[in-house]
Amino acid sequence: MDKIRIVGGNELNGVIPISGAKNAALPLMIASLLTDETLTLENVPRLADVALLTRILTNHGVDYSLNGKRPGEDLLTGQTVNLTARSIVDTTAPYDLVSRMRASFWVIGPLLARMHQARVSLPGGCAIGTRPVDLFLFGLEQLGAKIDVDRGYVIAEAPGGLVGNRVVFPKVSVGATHTIMMAATLAKGETVIENAAREPEVADLARCLNAMGAKISGAGTSTITIDGVQRLRGARHRVVSDRIETGTYAMAVAMTGGDVLLEGAEADLLDEPIRVLRQVGVTIEETNRGLRVKRNGGGLAPVDVETQPFPGFPTDLQAQFMALMTKAKGSSVITETIFENRFMHVQELARFGAHIHLDGQKATIEGVERLTGAPVMATDLRASVSLVIAGLAAEGETTVSRVYHLDRGFERLEEKISRCGAVVERISA
Ligand SMILES: CC(=O)N[C@H]1[C@@H](OP(=O)(O)OP(=O)(O)OC[C@H]2O[C@@H](n3ccc(=O)[nH]c3=O)[C@H](O)[C@@H]2O)O[C@H](CO)[C@@H](O)[C@@H]1O
Numbered sequence: 176m177d178k179i180r181i182v183g184g185n186e187l188n189g190v191i192p193i194s195g196a197k198n199a200a201l202p203l204m205i206a207s208l209l210t211d212e213t214l215t216l217e218n219v220p221r222l223a224d225v226a227l228l229t230r231i232l233t234n235h236g237v238d239y240s241l242n243g244k245r246p247g248e249d250l251l252t253g254q255t256v257n258l259t260a261r262s263i264v265d266t267t268a269p270y271d272l273v274s275r276m277r278a279s280f281w282v283i284g285p286l287l288a289r290m291h292q293a294r295v296s297l298p299g300g301c302a303i304g305t306r307p308v309d310l311f312l313f314g315l316e317q318l319g320a321k322i323d324v325d326r327g328y329v330i331a332e333a334p335g336g337l338v339g340n341r342v343v344f345p346k347v348s349v350g351a352t353h354t355i356m357m358a359a360t361l362a363k364g365e366t367v368i369e370n371a372a373r374e375p376e377v378a379d380l381a382r383c384l385n386a387m388g389a390k391i392s393g394a395g396t397s398t399i400t401i402d403g404v405q406r407l408r409g410a411r412h413r414v415v416s417d418r419i420e421t422g423t424y425a426m427a428v429a430m431t432g433g434d435v436l437l438e439g440a441e442a443d444l445l446d447e448p449i450r451v452l453r454q455v456g457v458t459i460e461e462t463n464r465g466l467r468v469k470r471n472g473g474g475l476a477p478v479d480v481e482t483q484p485f486p487g488f489p490t491d492l493q494a495q496f497m498a499l500m501t502k503a504k505g506s507s508v509i510t511e512t513i514f515e516n517r518f519m520h521v522q523e524l525a526r527f528g529a530h531i532h533l534d535g536q537k538a539t540i541e542g543v544e545r546l547t548g549a550p551v552m553a554t555d556l557r558a559s560v561s562l563v564i565a566g567l568a569a570e571g572e573t574t575v576s577r578v579y580h581l582d583r584g585f586e587r588l589e590e591k592i593s594r595c596g597a598v599v600e601r602i603s604a
């Protein structure tokens with residue numbers, strides 16, 4: 176298993192190109208199941224999750240091709256992917272693939288909408304909580320599906336097709352919103368989703384579905400209305416930039432000091448993290464090329480944060496922010512409200528000399544003067560990058576093992592940060 180070795184202490188200076196968002200690319204790729212024409216997606220990040228989803232979609236009958244790079248195009252920019260589901264050859268999504276990634280469960284929406292049946296393994300994904308699928312099943316049932324769960328598989332049928340309805344989610348779920356929105360595009364009549372997730376990736380999916388001929392309004396707000404259509408067509412769509420990658424590198428610069436342009440980053444996707452980072456003492460400027468993040472000397476102020484669905488502070492930046500707060504001048508409290516088991520980085524951050532006290536869903540961090548490098552182990556995707564951030568600011572050498580977690584969601588991380596002065600290398604096992 177690969178490791179990442181970091182020698183900490185260098186500032187970050189330069190340009191980091193921001194990739195397309197993993198959490199947008201995955202549902203967008205899944206949307207290709209809704210049409211027999213080609214969906215072309217630009218700016219798709221090269222990630223392990225994207226590769227795994229490609230295998231899952233291929234299994235359903237999707238043809239997949241990559242467009243070549245144009246001359247002069249930066250190696251770090253995303254790929255253009257063509258997905259064509261001329262016919263669906265298999266409506267089963269098997270355990271060995273779906274158990275490795277939560278988002279793959281979302282194929283249930285398009286399969287049911289187009290084929291009126293689906294058999295999908297219960298999902299896996301980052302071990303950050305129990306992550307049930309009750310809201311998905313509730314939403315699909317509201318659209319007229321009959322659902323059974325048998326030996327680890329969800330078996331869903333709607334022999335006469337799905338029928339639009341009002342779906343009032345008792346809790347906000349990104350994945351359930353994506354899934355019901357996709358399913359409703361081909362349902363008969365109107366669907367109204369209430370208490371929908373407002374994440375930018377939901378709005379991005381709706382933009383793409385509308386380009387494919389769907390009739391969706393309100394995506395990005397908590398009420399989404401979908402007028403079902405008979406068929407969807409092919410389209411071309413560019414994946415929105417990754418706000419979590421943006422926030423992660425902003426926190427890395429905050430931690431090490433320096434001056435970095437996050438090229439292609441979109442400020443309006445992360446108002447709350449930017450507000451928090453400014454309170455911490457980081458300078459963030461919007462430019463026509465992206466976000467410029469600077470910290471030249473000066474201490475880090477402690478700031479309390481509570482994770483919330485969008486537009487609140489994202490749970491996917493919680494671990495990275497905790498790494499940053501380990502060096503703040505004073506004490507801060509981070510409350511995790513989305514996932515019940517998303518503090519696995521705490522014991523690893525302690526290996527750097529961080530002082531963190533956990534009490535249920537609250538972590539109190541007493542900032543320390545210095546962190547020292549250590550061997551640490553990644554436990555999940557965002558936890559792993561929090562260890563990289565700590566390693567960049569720690570004195571001496573850090574090795575992060577189990578970096579396959581990192582490869583799920585960060586495109587060419589070592590290249591991006593080493594171009595800005597970090598001493599970092601991948602050690603292949
Ligand atoms: C691929 C992707 O986009 N992943 C993101 C997505 O995950 P994901 O879509 O899995 O997260 P959800 O928004 O569904 O989860 C939010 C909360 O709802 C709960 N829940 C969800 C579904 C359900 O049927 N029942 C239920 O109780 C979950 O356990 C969790 O406590 O949104 C999360 C919250 O912003 C992010 O951390 C993930 O990075």
Ligand SMILES: C=C(OP(=O)(O)O)C(=O)O
Nearest residue numbers: 277278300301491556557
């Ligand atoms: C939790 C995440 O991913 P997933 O939902 O695929 O497990 C994440 O992107 O931080």
